[in-house]
Amino acid sequence: MHHLEYDDLSVRRSLAVALDALRASEREADQDAARVLRGIGALDLPVYGAPLLARLSGIAEFRAEAALDRLVDVALLEETAFGRYAPHDLVRDFAREIAGETDGEPGGGGADIHVSERALRWYAGVAARSLEAIVEPGLDREDRSRPTAAQPAAHTVDAAATPPFCTARDAFAWGDLELENVVALVERYAGTSAYVPVLVRLLNPYLQRSGRVPESEVLLRAALGAARRLGDEAAQAYALGDLAGLHFMTGRASEALTLNDEALAIWRRLGVLSWIRRGLNNRGMLLEGLGRHAESSEALLQSLELSRELGDPHTEAITYSHLGNLYEHTDARAAIDHHKRSLAIGDAMDDVIIRHSAHCNIGYAHLTLGEPAAAVPHFEESLRILGGHGDWHGESQTRLGLVRALRGVGNAERATRECDLLLFRADQRADRYTGGLARHQLGLLLHAQGDARGAYELWKSALAALDGTDSSVVGALKELLEEE
Template sequence: MRFGLLGSLLAQDADRECPVRGPKARTLLAVLLLNAGQPVSLDRLILALWAEGAPSTAEQSLRNLVARLRKALGDEDGDRLRAVRAGYLLRVADTELDTRLFEEGVRRARAAHTAGDSTRVLTETAAALDLWRGMPLLDLPDLAAEFLPQCEQWQEDRLQMLEWRFGAELQLDRPQAVVAELTGLTGEHPLREAFHGQLMLALHRSGQRAQALAVYQRLRRTLIDELGIEPGPSARELHQLILSEEQPAAEPGRPARTAPDQLPSDPLHFVGRSDSLATLGDALLRDTGRARYAVVSGMAGVGKSALAVRCAHTMADHFPDGRLFLNLRGATSGLTPLTTHQAATALLRGLGVEPGTVPEDPEAAAALLRSTLAPTRTLLVLDDAAGLAQVRPLLPSGPGCAVLLTSRSPMLTLEGAAHLRLATLSEAESVALVAVASGRTSANREVVTLEQGDLTRLVELCGRLPLALRIVAARLAARDALPVRSLVAQLSAHEDRLDQLELDDLSIRQSLGLAVSALRGSERRLDRRAADTLLAVGALNLPEYSAAQLAGTLGTSRVQAAAALDRLVDVALLDEIRLDRFVPHDLVRDFARELAEESGRRSELTSAALHWYVTAAGRSALALAPELHRHRQLPGGNGAEEVADEDAALLWGDAECVNLLALVEQADREERDAAGLLSLVQALLPYLRARGRTAELSQLNRTALSVARREGNLLAQAHALGDLAGSHFDAGRFADALALIEEALPLWRQLDDVGREQLYLNNRGMLLQALGRDREAVTALEEALALAVARGDAHNEALALSGLGNVAEKSDPRLAILHHTRSIEAGKRSGTPGVQMAGLCNIGCAHLRLDEPTEALRYFREALDQPAGAAHWTTERQCRLGLIDALHRLRRLDEATTACHELLDRTSTLQDPYGEGRARHALGLILRDQAEPAHALGQWRAALELLTTLDAQEVAELQDLIASAAAA
């Protein structure tokens, strides 16, 4: 299917028109396409569909529109148009959306134009322009106005490609081919000088001199009348050439003297970077009426210099007065950076100025350089700049000059400059670079098949960093008999990896060391603090880093830690992957670990980080489950950020979960701070259960159980057994959960903790009920209830009543409702918010058992309206399943389908196969009633595959449903 935004909104399979009908449905599709691959909130969609006049039923109408759109797109399973927590997300392949194809075509055309390949320019522009169907969003003018900047960019890209196409035709000496189209475009765009210049040239070369001069006069009058300005230098120069009857040369005005060309040799093995070359070419060749600057920044060894040299060679012909190259030695081992005077003198010498005539004053020398360059068309490549202060005095202002700078710093305050942050190579580019540079290619220049997998692993171990790739390629080239897999084995030992990446004058460690030494030796306190922060990064060795975490580790303020992290980003030692989340490159991570080991501070810093996490997790647990502190005495002391409410606690857990898993694994592996590890795992229980992170809950508590047994800590063992049982319950493994509860109960009796014994009796009863052992369940629950009432323990009383209600639901739903009502009351007395949500959900289930879906629906919705974090994911999951069942029984099938897809999205995000299987079972029943038996069968088969290894009551029913559907 092809979706179109360039013109009217169409979707085509070849020539089939899209079945999406009606302005609202087309508006919905257009907004989702404009944000393809990104979630779009309900509020945003409602605003697009109804502006400020949305009716009270807007949300329900939107869901109906989504259901219709899914059907129109053949997306019955909701895999393409997904309901997500934030709203809806439409998944579209790059080849399905004309704007993405168009943008990719623009990039390819730009690369061809920059390379000066006229034939390829014609091919690429023709492919991209063929996608153009008219003004973007032509049939949705309101939406086109809202997305005006994006639409204008597409239109500008089209005009730019037309310029490139006309230029290619003229370069190939085919002026007649463009005269007619350019005549029309100059009328449509009377202020676009480029079209007028191309038309003048085409007419002149076609022998129509008078018409060419008339085009110039028309342009001049328009510019004076409309803007009060004269035509630019290109148009004026071309006008003078035509007046003198000269055939314009590609580069008129070339000086007679030999122009300096100091560019190093074009890199022999240069791979990829076509988009980067196109970006730089566009920035340095654009006519702006002033000098053009471009800055290439990035980490050590990422290939900044190679890119700059390759770029300079591709555009050399555009700078006939000279190409100057100077290494400013901003980060060169054993050498100090050039001073302004040294740099100016070297550049002036390249321009033919005698050294003895260069003023001794640095400012005067820089001024002479700028004056010498002003009337020329010269390209300067200033490589490895230490910073903006070093290069600013050297920059020319003449409109014919361009400067290409490379630096580890992005120089963001350089006015008017284009900034390119260079990333590592792609996997395919990295493999190609190593294969070509090492000679590991076959006769037809393809990578030897037998080593393809080893090369892929090798480049990943090098972090796809060009400097590291050059080193391993040189090692392979030097030893023909050295198998790639041997080098892979050597690099796989992370503690020695940097030793393997040194050869002759090339060294990753040395290159990174220069950057850190510059920070450590700086007079700026911020730089020295940044060096300390990198040391902490190496000590902690976590997947991600944040300002709050490093402030807690280093004992600084969050503002100071944030500034230090930003500085590390500036010098390309860290990347900010999203707001306040930072990661180092793999090789920087190795280097930082070495720094931490050599400093002797690793143990101190890791202990401080673990303390910060324990305290922060304790605050999170307090916000999500205040009752937990009564049973576990979790920390909430100094050193961590305040967690203000449930939402903040959940967001904190979302951000730090990946780090917490790694931190616990490290602490266990190194057998340090067992008490801190056990406290941390216990404090994470409310977050993990609220978010339904069953796998993480199991992983952490298995570790905690192992540590507790190793330490002989009975209390921690009992907690870990119970929490691990909870993870099995959430995943539908009731028998495994029951075995763990049976193991934990004697420990609580040994510890003489009657309250926890009651709680575990309640859990035992609920598990027995889930396994269908109702009589044993009632015995356990009644024992727990009696103990709770006798001790005045309202929390355990609420749990026991809830369990008894679940057992009673099968035979006496009215009695079940009474038990659940009493459970809610007891939960209110105990101050446990999760009990109320569970009770409302259970009452809804009892009403379903009574075949009262309207009443059931009311309770499920009331339950789901409880505050975030009020209950575990298992409770929310049951509420959603009950709501789907109620809607199904009420024959509100579209709403039930939407609710099913929302649940599937959640279970997929949470990696909850038990919940996903139950949701697919429900969806199959709905699809069957929508007369879609084939799709229903597919859902049931998927559900059975997910549930067959679990203690799920739906397995038998699914087997019967599948057998009946297959036989039909």
């Protein structure tokens, strides 16, 4: 911005002149631009878009868009990406000053004190719509949408007044666009706002399925702290359970089990059967991964009984899937039968995630049986079914299995391409755990091609990424590095 080449006083004068011209103008777009700049000053965010600023400024979205374009015209904002705007630091300072004024404009004075709450309310309302678009109809969606004790009553009205997303893809795109702002707001206001737990709870399906690992850690810990501050037991259980899911996705099964059991204890106290069933399901899955097979079986069979009692085929299918993974340790053929039962339920419900997961699990069972050629089509079918549906954990596990199967049938060239793609997508998400698993496989491929040095470097990097996890790959990596 050319104004910023001058000294501070000149900059302030230039900014003040530009603002005064907007305020004095009879054009609606100019007056709206002044109002929007005030809103920017009242709420410091990394970037701004028209929908949020319309809410903060009390104007229609199309007017906010025109106002933002006008602020770009007069060099008070820069368009950093399509529909996303940011002021220079000196303009931010100036906007904060005018936001502190009380000159009778809408949004001025005491209303600015609550601007952060209005922003969080808007984000929570849209997050509710993203949940509807991303999570399939059923008990999972209904339970997560149910209000908790400390949830503000206005949220239900806000969500109802928010237009729904046309597709899950649109909901994911909105999450990608706004996540940076959500993290900034939640970190700043978790100690004061009752909207933080509900916002994070409703946003978690997006976070989990898109694989936003670092952001999830920040948001979920903030939500847990806020729920504890508010004394809201159900909100605490949601945050604990979601944190457990994040720990599982990043290879920290022992910590995940502790968090899951804390959540399960709360749901037992509250007597919420559907969440008790999910907690048992997750407990069984985690225990299986930790090698505690008898305890895993007990938890999964209890969950299966509750699923039937509640008439919930979706979770019943998930439990069959977990039981299949458990039985894979002793009888991989029996495991495939359980995965096929899960697949049959998924087919009957036309549930993409259940069907995709079932084929992925059947592929892994074939790998256990030493049948990589039989595994390949199941991993391919799993990815085909998933298509554009967001589920990073499922996608990453399937791609990892496909790499192993392709390596097993001697198709090193395609296995390397698939592994490179998996590694790229993991690094995009800052998912160190998946990146470590991919580097292990890529190292095996390089080693088989005679590149021992390249393999060693990849294995060393993989071990660093997987350090502190419960992955069995850690032991394998140490052995490989010792051999080299």
